[in-house]
Amino acid sequence: MESTHSKIIELIGKKIISGYFPEGYIFSNRETSGEDFGVSRTAIREVLKILQSKGLIESRTKVGTAVRPKSDWNMLDPKVLEWRLKNPLQNQNAMAELEEIRRAFEPKAAALAAQYHNSENIQKMMKALRGMAYSTEKEDMAQCDVAFHTEIMKATNNSLYVAFGDLITVGLQNLILNDMEAAPVEVELWLSWHREIAEAIEQSNGELA
Incomplete structure (x- = not known):
């Protein structure tokens, strides 16, 4: 169950x-005291400390707590991305940016996975493939597809790719x-x-992956 603390952050x-x-925007005394939120x-x-860590707000001397410009938001924070989506x-803008990032680094991730994967990575990719094959709903198929791509990131053996994978999983x-709807296949x-x-990764063929 979601805590009151988490609900206010949301x-x-x-x-x-x-x-x-x-x-x-300058938060009022009632807001920063917790009175308006019943805490x-x-x-x-x-709560404000967490929002500050996401680049959404800042504390200004003799002014108070203020909302920061969008250019200061931590766009790599999973929650910020989730709220934008x-x-x-x-x-639409968040989805377009996410798609550009995905297309830029997924091919390289697959090539690294071909080089560094282990048997467990391959097993999980194949499990995700089976899930996609037996899914009767697009949502279930998409969920298995996410699991497939997430495992590719893990197979890179690169902590930064894994972190980006966790971020991109949000959207x-x-x-x-959207891809399924825009271009049905x-x-x-x-x-x-x-x-x-998956087969190219298993065969350590980075070019085909």
Whole structure:
């Protein structure tokens, strides 16, 4: 069950992302004391500290707590990305940026996976492929697809790729579903693309992966 602490982080974070609390907005004393949110000063202080770590707000001397410009937001924070993806005004831009990043580094990740994978990585990729093959709903198929790509990141044996994989997982399922809707393909063709990647990785063929 989500804690009150987490709910307030979500509430304020989403309001900043949506522009309800715009750039430069100064939080009132009632807000920073926790009174408006029904929590103690200690609790709201922790909430604001977390939002500050995400680059969404800052503490200004003799001014108070203010919302930072969008250019200062930590776009690599999974929660910031999640809130952007869930916001109608931010969604399309966030999805486009995520797709560009994905296309830029996934081929290199597959090549590294071909070099550094282990048997467990291959087993999990094949399990994800089987899940895709037997899925009857697009959402289930997309979830298995996410598991497949996540395992490729793990197979790179590179902690930074794994971290990026964790970040992209936040929006990858939406990206995959969008791809399915924008350019519908036969399930067998979709599976064959993934099977070829998995086999190339298993055979340590970085060029084909």
